[in-house]
Amino acid sequence: MSAATSPEVLDVLCPMHLVLDSEGIITHAGPTAQKLRPEMDLVGLPFMEAFTVMRPRGITTLAQLWAARHLKLHLEMSGTPPARLKGVLAPDGQGDAIVNLSFGISILDGVRDYALTNADFAATDLAIEMLYLVEAKSAAMEASRKLNLRLQGAKNAAEEQAYTDTLTGLKNRRALDHLLEQLLAADAAFAVMHIDLDYFKAVNDTLGHAAGDHVLQVVATAMIEETRGTDTVARVGGDEFTVILPQVNDIDVLERVGRRIIERIEVPIPFNDALCEISASIGTVWIQSSKSATRETVMEDADIALYASKNEGRARQTMYTPELRESANATTPPKGRSDRSS
Amino acid sequence: MHGLINRSFQNYMTDNYGKDAWLRVAAKANVSPPEFEAMLTYDDSVTPAVLDAMGGVLGRPRGEIMEDIGAYLVSHPNTEAVRRLLRFGGVNFEDFLHSLDDLPDRAQMAVSDLHLPSIELHGHADGNFSLICDSPLAGFGHLMMGVLRVMADDYGVLALLELEEVADGTEIVRIQMVAADYADGRVFDLGARAS
Structure with a gap:
């Protein structure tokens, strides 16, 4: 050898x-x-x-x-x-x-x-270098993983605390609930408009979600413009909106605001080559003394009024009255939104 | 400065003096929120501010604190990873000393945006070495001295260390190896798994 x-x-x-x-x-x-x-x-x-x-x-x-x-x-x-x-x-x-x-x-x-x-x-x-690298990279990776988890947690927390609807920039349901509680606690006089878009589902179905999202954004802008600076507009569901109007002294104000909103929403919205034609139904509650009202009863009353608008043929506003509740109970009770055709 | 560096200063305070001591340092140095993320980068002015605040809170000079931090980095159970990664550098203490020149490159291999101060080892006769530490962060030589003190023990070597400050801010650690196999040293298990 x-x-x-x-x-x-x-x-x-x-x-x-x-x-x-x-x-x-x-x-x-x-x-x-x-x-x-x-x-x-x-x-x-x-x-x-x-x-x-x-x-x-x-x-x-x-x-x-x-x-x-x-x-x-x-x-x-x-x-x-x-x-x-x-x-x-x-x-x-x-x-x-x-x-x-x-x-x-x-x-x-x-x-x-x-x-x-x-x-x-x-x-x-190179075995030792390889071991060094594996160990160093694992340690760095672990540190990054922990950072990612913390950031994810912070993001979730921030989203949970958020008061804004990301698509439209309006307030969200959380913000709405919070404001309602405040008004009720202060025993204030105010009004709640529950607005549901009519024929919106058709836009989504025929022109797609991009068109739907565009319509929602245009509608959001319209609602902001047709309400007062002191009013709060929130998107509370897919095509459901709620407006809270503090300091309403006259039912005529509500009639006017509701009519303006519906008129604005009925203006056809161009999207690409198509025109999106929708309308809105509104149920409104005017609370002059909120002593016995709770957030749930207020929203339920607005929902009953909205249901009446839908039943009457849509594209209209209905003011809540206790009689509406009775007649609603007598016929079909308002169920979840899914039961309502839009 | 890389978050890993700032975070290790934070950990030093928390592990040795408790969370409240760290919060006092953070408040003094305007670190808000009082928490460094190891994988983020911070403005270079933050680190000296933190070290100054530590000097104020602990009532000790910068050099002494830096040496203590160096020792902490390679001896505390919470920083075992640092000691292990350094031990990969050499089979014995002398080998380890020579690997220090590569330290900034090695660190960057693991975390690409981590820039460690450059260090240079010069060998002299009779087991004498000088480690030249050139860092914008005053006291880095002291920190390396703390590291070397513990690593010499780790390798079972008896070494005398001395710090010399040169006019231009360079710090030189003079190392005199007295006995290469003075004690048994600590075991280094290559295949140990991080818990």
């Missing part, structure tokens, strides 16, 4: 190597290779007994192994713990052969299972 391939040299350059004689018997094992099986003396064992060649498939004899020289071998070492290794066989030209082994991708399990240290790898081996 030449000096270049003497076991001492190989132990330094590739500590996971094995030397096989022409019979395929292991005649020398590098220190790290032997460390994988401390209980089993590798020297003297036939290679094909100590290892199973998983790939290339079908290698079971020495001649086949020799024929696979220079190819990447996927090996499984006998004994425990299971060791899947990569290897390459190179004949030394004098009848012997050297098999160099490596952990490949299973390096992380390898160092743990066999308690390997820096000294078990060749100085030029």
